[in-house]
Amino acid sequence: MPAIAATVKGMFSADPFVRGFALRRFVEDESEEQRYESVAGWLQLAPFVEQKNLRALLHAVKASSGDLTPFERVNSQLSHKTKGTLTQWVDEEVLAFAKWPVGQPR
Numbered sequence: 001m002p003a004i005a006a007t008v009k010g011m012f013s014a015d016p017f018v019r020g021f022a023l024r025r026f027v028e029d030e031s032e033e034q035r036y037e038s039v040a041g042w043l044q045l046a047p048f049v050e051q052k053n054l055r056a057l058l059h060a061v062k063a064s065s066g067d068l069t070p071f072e073r074v075n076s077q078l079s080h081k082t083k084g085t086l087t088q089w090v091d092e093e094v095l096a097f098a099k100w101p102v103g104q105p106r
Contacts, residue, residue, distance in 0.1 A: 001009075026035065040049045071089075078094070079087045086093055 026038070030038065037046075037049050040046050075088050078089055082097060086097055
C-alpha cells in the first residue's frame with residue numbers, strides 16, 4: 001500500500017468499505033434526518049446538525065421580535081405609575097421624571 005493511501009486510511013473514523021446489508025439498512029430503515037446526522041457524525045461535522053436547531057431558534061426570535069405586546073404593557077404601567085405624565089418610555093423623559101425633586105409640583 002502506498003504511504004499516502006495508508007495516511008488517508010488512518011484518517012477515516014470508520015472503514016470506508018460499507019457492506020451491502022449495512023447500506024441497505026442505512027437507506028431503507030433510517031429517515032432522511034437520521035441519515036444526515038449519521039453522515040455528519042462520520043465526517044465529524046456534527047455542529048452542522050446542531051445548526052438546524054439554531055435556525056429554528058432564529059426563526060422564533062424573528063417572529064417574536066414583531067410582537068409589541070411587552071412594550072405596550074410597559075407603556076401602560078408607566079402611564080399608570082406616573083399618573084399620565086409619561087405615556088411612552090423615552091429614556092431622557094423617564095430619567096428627568098425620576099430626578100424631579102420630591103415635593104415640587106409637576
